[in-house]
Amino acid sequence: MKIVVAGGRSKADFLIGSLLEKKHEVTVINDEEAYCRYLSEKYNIPVVVGNPCKRYVLEEAEIDHADILIALRPGDPDNLAICQTAKKNIPCGTGSGNRFQSQKCFCLQKARCKYGHIRNVYDCKDY
Incomplete structure (x- = not known):
């Protein structure tokens, strides 16, 4: 899968x-x-330098060709x-907080919403 990871550090x-070990194609913003x-x-x-809240930055990362976007900025807003x-036809996940093990994400696809651990986002069966 082509996965875009936006924001985050550690x-x-x-x-x-983890995603690369599973042979996914990853782009970072x-x-x-x-x-x-x-x-x-x-x-x-591939890495894109820029604010992932801006559409032109997402376009530079070829977001329209991504299977999943994972947003890891510090704030939920x-x-x-x-x-x-x-979000057009791209499932998106979000995560924030202090402990990685407690991170949660929303795996969105169409009108359905699935809630799971962020480290397992690539295992969501809906994709």
């Missing part, structure tokens, strides 16, 4: 590694240029804005 880093450079060098993946901006 959560994003861990999730990207982050507004911190130095962190983007780090992720690009570590994983050799940002994550909701990212998902609302990106």
